[in-house]
Amino acid sequence: MSSDFFQELKDRGLIFQTTDEEALEKQLNEESIKLYVGFDPTADSLHIGHLLPILMLRRFQQKGHVPIALVGGGTGMIGDPSFKDQERQLNTLSIVQEWSQSIKNQLSRFIDFEDEKAPAVLANNYDWLGSISLIDFLRDVGKNFTINYMMSKESVKRRIESGISYTEFAYQLLQAYDFLKLYENYGCLLQLGGSDQWGNITSGIELLRREKEVQGFGLTMPLITKADGTKFGKTEGNAVWLDPEKTTPYEFYQFWINTDDRDVIKFLKYFTFLTLPEIAEIERQFNEAPEKRLAQKALAKEVTTLVHGEEKYLQAIHISEALFSGEIKTLTAEEISQGFKGVPTYHVTADDSMQLLDVLVTAKIATSRRQAREDLQNGAIYLNGERVQTVEYILTDGDKLSGQYSVIRRGKKKYFLLTFV
Structure with missing residues (x-):
């Protein structure tokens, strides 16, 4: 195990909160650990709001740890209330299962399920949530949590005044149960998530402690904010998807190339696998000549290639150059449909x-x-x-x-x- 992995995550700004940081750092630096991130299928594609946790799984795998990508085929039918102002719309089982399969396919582009040393695991919580009876769930899981404990979670407190259904109130118990099942099935000891997941993660750690008398760990990543105050992951009001049919590689490239000067170095640390010395050199050159947009070009290249491949990155460059120069005739039909998507x-x-x-x-x-x-x-x-x-x-x-x-x-x-x- 790499002795500086945890420190690198810190230096990249990727750690917001951890439970028992000293014990977690020791565990990560000394032995391989199994960790998971959950992805609820609320659409037929993941979007760039999911990219940070996906890349975190990849970072851990590169250091010899075993990532578990958990598709929320069960929890996706309920809806996580964390940092949501209102109740989610409930979807049918068939739709959630269809979306779950799409998400599985997307995740396989980022983490290696065939790796010889640390093959990633793909799991779906519908496998256990879909078959457990209500009585068993209340007896085995519900008895471990007081109403006071559940009410103290920020995700619940934020919704008490506007109203929260019992369905969404119980979501944290479902996520806690996921952690328990992943420990039982795979020996998973670490859960990653966005900073809005802290309450759900600590509920899972509590359940592990009570039921198995083991120490689980939690690590959250920062909520990504943009310097101009607009929401990260949106362009012209629309989500930036990982599916090329929903957001073309050219649109995807344009999102990153238009990154604010104040955000671009932070995003290079978050979203690329360039080393910190490489990013420091880009930052030095960028500060000397910001008008050349070297940092934005590096960011757009790395992330577009990572998500869509080098061929689509080069195609996005070609479209951009053709539009800038007016050399429209050099574009193929596919490039025209990408470059002029959304125009009248x-x-x-x-x-x-x-x-x-x-x-x-x-x-x-x-x-x-x-x-x-x-x-x-x-x-x-x-x-x-x-x-x-x-x-x-x-x-x-x-x-x-x-x-x-x-x-x-x-x-x-x-x-x-x-x-x-």
Whole structure:
């Protein structure tokens, strides 16, 4: 075991709270430990809010520890009240099971389930929560916790005034039971989670102590905040997903390349496997010439490659450069669909006029034929990156990129996508 692993986690700012830090550090530095993180399937994909705990599992595995990724097929049907202002919507068993499978597939990209020394474990708490009877649960788990103890948890206190159902109130018991079962099944002694999970984690440690007379450990990571006060993990109000169908690799890359100068070094420590000396050198160069955005480029490269692979990272670079230079014609159909996702789109049919002037009006790029004519004559219209000023211009097959798209730009920044059907 590496004697400086725990200190490195501290130096990266990845440790917010621990239970019995001295004993945990000794355990981590002297022997392999089994640890887990839970992921409730509340959607069909994980998002970058999950990335820090996923990468923590990977960090532990790289140091010879055994990570257990617990998919919450059971708890996902209840909903964790931690730091939530209102009750979650309950989902059906079939939906939760479908989402659980998607999450399993995603997790396998980050942690190694075939590792020779410390193969990761994939577990699903529906395996034990789905079959336990209410009477057994109340007798074996509920008897270990007083109402006063449960009420003292921050996740519960925050919701008492606005209201919390018994269903969500009992969530901490389910998570505590997970820790107990993972200890029984795998010898798991450490639970990781976000700082909002502290109450649930300590409940699990308490249950282990009472039922098995063993010392479990808890470690929480900091809540990620952005310097500008906006919520981390959102771009233009939408979540940044790990699924490339929900957030394209180009959008994903753009999220990281646009990181605030005040956050970028912290994020390099959190989200990349660059060494601390490497990050210190990037920081030195970044401070000397922040306008070159070296730190943002390093961050975007590392995280995009980690999540989507080098090919998709290079593709995101190509899209970015093509959009910046106006070399739209160099883009493939897939790159166009990524780079122009979300821009106004018009489907050109065989019944539509192919005169560019008419298309500008029917696609609502211009408000009238007069406006369209003026835009063309004034040089405000670009077709696939090239200025068009001919009022009588006719769209031909040569204007269809990959045989299916044309990109129109009006002015400096307003893009429109034509698709041909």
